[in-house]
Every structure is written in C-alpha cells, then in structure tokens.
Amino acid sequence: MLDAVLDAADAGFAITDRRGHLRWVTRLMADLLDLTVDQCTGRSLPALLTGAPDTPHDGLVISQSTRDGTDQRWLEVRCTEFRDDQLLYRVADISRWRATGIDRRQRTAWQAELVRLADQDPLTGLLNRRALTRELERRLAHGGTGALLLLDLDNFKDINDLRGHPTGDRVMRAIAAALREHLDDRLGERHALGRLDGDEFAAVLADTDEPTALDLADQLRAAVAVLPLTENGGADTTRVTISAGVAGFHPGESWQAVLANADLALHAAKSAGRNRVTVYEQGHYADTALRVTVHDRIRDAIAHGGFALHAMPIIKLGSKRVVGHELLLRLEDGREPRLSPGEFLPAAERSDLVLDIDRWVIGTAIDTLVAHPYPGLRFNVNVSGRTLEDEDFGDFVVRRLAAAGVAPGRLGFEITETAAVTNLSAARSLAQRLRASGCRISLDDFGAGFGSFVHLKQLPITGVKIDGEFVRGIDYGSRDTVLVQGIVDIARGLGISVVAEWVERASQVDALARLGVRVAQGFHLGKPEPLTTLLARPHVAWKRRNPRSLDEPGPVAEGSTAQ
CATH class of the missing domain: 3.30.450.20 (PAS domain)
Known part of the structure; x- marks a missing residue:
C-alpha cells in the first residue's frame, strides 16, 4: 500500500x-x-x-x-x-x-498551475477569499469602478445538519456552477467570482453600476431558487434560497470598506425575510434596528459574554470511549436575527476581530481546564487563517498555559490545510512554537489541498484530520479507500495521529476500522452539545490518571518534528 x-x-x-x-x-x-x-x-x-x-x-x-x-x-x-x-x-x-x-x-x-491552485477554493473550483479580495483591491488601486455582490445561502446549516455534509457539498458545488454560468453569460470576463468562506459567495463586477448589479443579483437569486437539486435517484429534492447584498465601489475606497458595506446590505436582506437582494445605502442603517452590525455584535459578545462553546466528542472506535472534544464557537447573544458561525465568522475573518475571537476561545478553554483538572479532559480548538499571521499568538498561548498551570498536552490546535498552505511560513512558525511547548497540533481537512503529503514534511504537527470528502464514501468501496489507507500508512510511519471526520453512519465506522483508523468524530458518534452541559455530567474517564492520548498511535516524542 x-x-x-x-x-x-x-x-x-x-x-x-x-x-x-x-x-x-x-x-x-x-x-x-x-x-x-x-x-x-x-x-x-x-x-x-x-x-x-x-x-x-x-x-x-x-x-x-x-x-x-x-x-x-x-x-x-x-x-x-x-x-x-x-x-x-x-x-x-x-x-x-x-x-x-x-x-x-x-x-x-x-509554476503557473501552482499559483492557480493556491488561489482556488478546493470545494467549488472558484477563487478563494484571498484571491477575490486581492482582485477587488487591484481594481480599486487602478481606479476601477463597479459593484461588489455578496451572496449567502439561507439556512444552509439545516442542510448539513439534516442531510449531512456530503449533501451540503453537492449543493454548494451545484450553486457555484450555476452562479458562474449566469455571470459568464451576462458579463463575460468582466467579473471575478469566488467563495469567501462557508456558504458565502462574492462577485466583483467591473464597470457595473448599482442598478445593473441589483438586477443581476436578483436574476442569480431566482436561478438558484429553481435549481433541480435532487438525490437518491430524484426521490428527495433540496430547495435552497439565497440572500444578497450589493455595494458599489469607486476609486479611493478601501476594499475592507466595500466589503463592510456589502455585508451590511446582505444582513439587511436576511433581516427583511431572506431570499431577497438589498443595495447598500449610506446612512440608512444608523437610524434603524440594523445599526447593530455583525461587527458590533461580535465586539459586544467578546466583551459581555455573548459567545458560547459547544463540544463535539472525538471517539476511539475500538472502545467507543471519548478521548477528547473539539470546541465549536456559537453566538448566543439573544439578539435577532440569530447568526450561525457561517454567518458571523466570515465577517470576523475579514477584519481583525477574528484575532480577538481566537484568543477568547483559547482563554475560555484554558480556564475550563483549570476548573476541571482531570487529565482525561482534553480540548481541540480551531485556529483561523488570519491568526496564523499574528506573530504574538504563540507566545500568548504559552504564557496563558504557564500562568494557569495547565499541562500543554491537554490542549490541541487544528489548522486547516488550506490556511496552512496559504501562509506556510507562518503556519510552520506557529506550529513549532506550540509544539515545543508540548501542545498537540493537527492539520485539519487533510487531503483537501494540493501536495498534501509534502506538507507533512514541512510542518511539525502531531496529527492529521482526514478531510470529510474522503470519508463520506469510504464504505462504498470507492477510491477513497486507497487514499485513506495511504494517509494512515504514512502517518504511522511519521509517528503522527489520524482522526477521521464526517462519520455519519455505522458502515463508515467499520470501513475506517478496517483501514486502521482508530479515532473519529461525526454525528453518528456524537453531536455537539453546549460545553456547560458536558461539564455538568459526571465523567469517570476524565479522572483516570493516565488516559490514552488523542494522538493515536502515539504522540511525537517531545521536541521532535514530523519530518
């Protein structure tokens, strides 16, 4: 193999x-x-x-x-x-x-192909966030005018929760293809279409005024609403609607300001009932209930406790024992409209607020570990791509752990492979700092990027989390079996752990176990629940003196790297 x-x-x-x-x-x-x-x-x-x-x-x-x-x-x-x-x-x-x-x-x-792949969203083939914002910045710097169009899928989280991530991915690709086809027909090469994050798309429309952009956005909304998204041989039909925000741009504006304007218009469309398009109007939002923007809500949540953490169990397949939890962020500030992570995190990623969010998550996780000093209680937290660029983040983590007296091995960090590839030098520097302190660090969505195995040589990681794309068909005898087996064999050879995600049915568990995967997570194994609920229950396993590590088959020796 x-x-x-x-x-x-x-x-x-x-x-x-x-x-x-x-x-x-x-x-x-x-x-x-x-x-x-x-x-x-x-x-x-x-x-x-x-x-x-x-x-x-x-x-x-x-x-x-x-x-x-x-x-x-x-x-x-x-x-x-x-x-x-x-x-x-x-x-x-x-x-x-x-x-x-x-x-x-x-x-x-x-070399040109490598550059293209670095700018491409791996799921849809569209431009990724970095490439799209760079295109907007370039047009503004060269005196260009036009409009920015933000499109967000309405209630897309329900599709993932009720029908599973594989269905969600198929829907996402179908919508991306439809958007690209319609924009190509109307504007030819006078546009740049990309996927920002999660279920949010954006298009930079060159030399397009706001009325034209509004008309085009409404056509895109109507086209998505009638897409024939079927599965199970056509027996099940998935209907999706989108909300859109339009903001014109002119020379002299910053790309961040244009994005913020479009974001305000987008959330106005959602607040008005979704499945509609709204154009940004300067000054319009100051005197309405919409004056509380996403950014304001994020700042208030950090300052006044509006954020909460949910915990998703990570399971050892052989014994069905919980060996750790991945912490997931939720906005629970009691305000309307309720915002899912897919709605507020992209806005935070476009500003420095995501740096504050990551630090809040780390601080809360460490405080929780102090309050529950059981070696078996272990957390994994996600690190955003923007935080990789924060040169002080590694020292911040190490200082907090040392001041709290928490064993670093109880805290793990997950960096998506896409984010790591986008800024490999920063990812390597942060991984080295955290790894040297004794923290666990994993490469998330492994296999989704270009040259995945090369990254194993360049990053001092303790584990990989296999991208769900390879897990969803693992029980169907597909090519995914060969790829997952290869990942497992190489990871074992390098002494790093392997975790499979998106496990949604029992047959996947059996297939993964046959391939040597020992640890996994997914709705079949355990759904996320509020961290407070988890901590309120007695857990004997937490109190074991020598629990098995999350790093299966074993953690990398202290000070060593996966090279």
Missing part, C-alpha cells in the same frame, strides 16, 4: 547502496530515468546522470541534462543517508515538478 502511495506522489524515490547502485525505485523514478523498474535494479545512479560523480554523498544535488531532438530534460536529485535494520542505505528523490520539466516553457506552465 505504501508503494502505491509513493507511486502517486509528486516525487520519485529510490534506495541505493553505498556505491550508488539502485536497489529499489518507484515507477516515477524509473520513468524519469527512461528505464523500467526492473531495468533500474543494480544500475549505478550516478552513471545514469550525465556528468555526475561516481558516488553520491549527503546533501548532494545532481542535475542531469539530456537532449533528444529539440527536447531537453532537467533532473534534480538529492541524496541523504538513513539506517534501516542496521544497514546503511541512501535515499534519492527527484522533485517531479522540477524533474519532468521538458523545457523552460513547461516549467513556467507548471
């Missing part, structure tokens, strides 16, 4: 003896050397590379240039030593995106 995963990787791998003779190669390595796997065995790797020395040494970089007609291939080979059963071997790996570049044009095309 590990061979199959390595064959699918973006790099070729080989093992040689001390003299540089090949003992084992992956198919990709053989292809790059223009040989079959069998032909490689016993051949001298240096001899196969033009101009290379006779024997490779630690850290050596060998380049090969061969010409066949007008084509040219450049290979880069790195050799390092390792021990296996007391035998010294050498490992050679060829980075595929460098090695398979036939000429400069192909290398440039591949």
Whole structure:
C-alpha cells in the first residue's frame, strides 16, 4: 500500500547502496530515468546522470541534462543517508515538478498551475477569499469602478445538519456552477467570482453600476431558487434560497470598506425575510434596528459574554470511549436575527476581530481546564487563517498555559490545510512554537489541498484530520479507500495521529476500522452539545490518571518534528 502511495506522489524515490547502485525505485523514478523498474535494479545512479560523480554523498544535488531532438530534460536529485535494520542505505528523490520539466516553457506552465491552485477554493473550483479580495483591491488601486455582490445561502446549516455534509457539498458545488454560468453569460470576463468562506459567495463586477448589479443579483437569486437539486435517484429534492447584498465601489475606497458595506446590505436582506437582494445605502442603517452590525455584535459578545462553546466528542472506535472534544464557537447573544458561525465568522475573518475571537476561545478553554483538572479532559480548538499571521499568538498561548498551570498536552490546535498552505511560513512558525511547548497540533481537512503529503514534511504537527470528502464514501468501496489507507500508512510511519471526520453512519465506522483508523468524530458518534452541559455530567474517564492520548498511535516524542 505504501508503494502505491509513493507511486502517486509528486516525487520519485529510490534506495541505493553505498556505491550508488539502485536497489529499489518507484515507477516515477524509473520513468524519469527512461528505464523500467526492473531495468533500474543494480544500475549505478550516478552513471545514469550525465556528468555526475561516481558516488553520491549527503546533501548532494545532481542535475542531469539530456537532449533528444529539440527536447531537453532537467533532473534534480538529492541524496541523504538513513539506517534501516542496521544497514546503511541512501535515499534519492527527484522533485517531479522540477524533474519532468521538458523545457523552460513547461516549467513556467507548471509554476503557473501552482499559483492557480493556491488561489482556488478546493470545494467549488472558484477563487478563494484571498484571491477575490486581492482582485477587488487591484481594481480599486487602478481606479476601477463597479459593484461588489455578496451572496449567502439561507439556512444552509439545516442542510448539513439534516442531510449531512456530503449533501451540503453537492449543493454548494451545484450553486457555484450555476452562479458562474449566469455571470459568464451576462458579463463575460468582466467579473471575478469566488467563495469567501462557508456558504458565502462574492462577485466583483467591473464597470457595473448599482442598478445593473441589483438586477443581476436578483436574476442569480431566482436561478438558484429553481435549481433541480435532487438525490437518491430524484426521490428527495433540496430547495435552497439565497440572500444578497450589493455595494458599489469607486476609486479611493478601501476594499475592507466595500466589503463592510456589502455585508451590511446582505444582513439587511436576511433581516427583511431572506431570499431577497438589498443595495447598500449610506446612512440608512444608523437610524434603524440594523445599526447593530455583525461587527458590533461580535465586539459586544467578546466583551459581555455573548459567545458560547459547544463540544463535539472525538471517539476511539475500538472502545467507543471519548478521548477528547473539539470546541465549536456559537453566538448566543439573544439578539435577532440569530447568526450561525457561517454567518458571523466570515465577517470576523475579514477584519481583525477574528484575532480577538481566537484568543477568547483559547482563554475560555484554558480556564475550563483549570476548573476541571482531570487529565482525561482534553480540548481541540480551531485556529483561523488570519491568526496564523499574528506573530504574538504563540507566545500568548504559552504564557496563558504557564500562568494557569495547565499541562500543554491537554490542549490541541487544528489548522486547516488550506490556511496552512496559504501562509506556510507562518503556519510552520506557529506550529513549532506550540509544539515545543508540548501542545498537540493537527492539520485539519487533510487531503483537501494540493501536495498534501509534502506538507507533512514541512510542518511539525502531531496529527492529521482526514478531510470529510474522503470519508463520506469510504464504505462504498470507492477510491477513497486507497487514499485513506495511504494517509494512515504514512502517518504511522511519521509517528503522527489520524482522526477521521464526517462519520455519519455505522458502515463508515467499520470501513475506517478496517483501514486502521482508530479515532473519529461525526454525528453518528456524537453531536455537539453546549460545553456547560458536558461539564455538568459526571465523567469517570476524565479522572483516570493516565488516559490514552488523542494522538493515536502515539504522540511525537517531545521536541521532535514530523519530518
């Protein structure tokens, strides 16, 4: 199984003896050397590379240039030593995106593809938040005018809760496709469409006035309302509506202000009954009940206790024992309209308020651990992409833990793979700081991004949480089985834990257990509940002196990294 995963990787791998003779190669390595796997065995790797020395040494970089007609291939080979059963071997790996570049044009095309993937939302294929806000900022900086359109799915959380995340994902992709088709028909290339976060989309409409944008938004609303979203062979039909906010933009404005204006218009549409479009009107909101904006509610919630935490159990599949809880944020300020995390978190992400939210969650989690000093009570908290850029966040966590006297191993952090890839340097720095202090740190939604296995080498993490996309069909004998098996095998080899999410039926539990997944979470295993409710119940397991760690099959040794 590990061979199959390595064959699918973006790099070729080989093992040689001390003299540089090949003992084992992956198919990709053989292809790059223009040989079959069998032909490689016993051949001298240096001899196969033009101009290379006779024997490779630690850290050596060998380049090969061969010409066949007008084509040219450049290979880069790195050799390092390792021990296996007391035998010294050498490992050679060829980075595929460098090695398979036939000429400069192909290398440039591949690099352009990497940039495109970094700007793409993995679920819908649309632009992600970073790319879309950058496009808005670019248009404003170049004196452009137009309108920003925000679209939010009404009551989308109900679809995920009642029909499951797989259905929710299918709905999200169908709506994204419909929005893209209608905008392409009306505006051609004069628009940029993206998914901001959760169930919120946005479109930058170039050279479009507000009346035109309003008409277009209303057409999009009507188109979504009649989408034939069916499942189970057409027996079940899912109906979705959207609310939209429109805000014009002009040179001299900041992209943050334009987003805030569109956000006000969007929430005005929701407050007016949803399934409608509202245009931002300057000064209109100051004298109405809508003057309490999302940002105001977030600030008030942080200051006056309007936030609450819910806890979702993380279960060891063999014993069905709870080994920890993921903490989920809820806004419970008693105001209308009620806002789900998918409604207020995107607004917080677009401002510095998300930094305050993350610190509030951490502080509350630590205070709870102090009040309930049972080793078996362990929490995982999510870290936003914006917080990765907060250089003081790691020190803040370490100081709070030290002042509270809480064992760092009782607190874990989850960073989405997409956020980590967007700012890999910041993610690595934060992970190193937290890991060195003894905290657990996991890569969430693992497998959703480009080059997932490469990230395991670059981030000092203790675990991965398999993206639900790979779990939802795990019991149907799909390709997901091979991918999950590969993740499990590699994680075990690196000494890091594996958790599966989106477990919604018993057959998934059986399939995951057969693949070696030991820990999971999902509505089938346990739904989120208020943290206060959880803490009010007696839990004998919390009081065990030596509970099993969340890190299955075992945590990384102190001070080590998953490299």
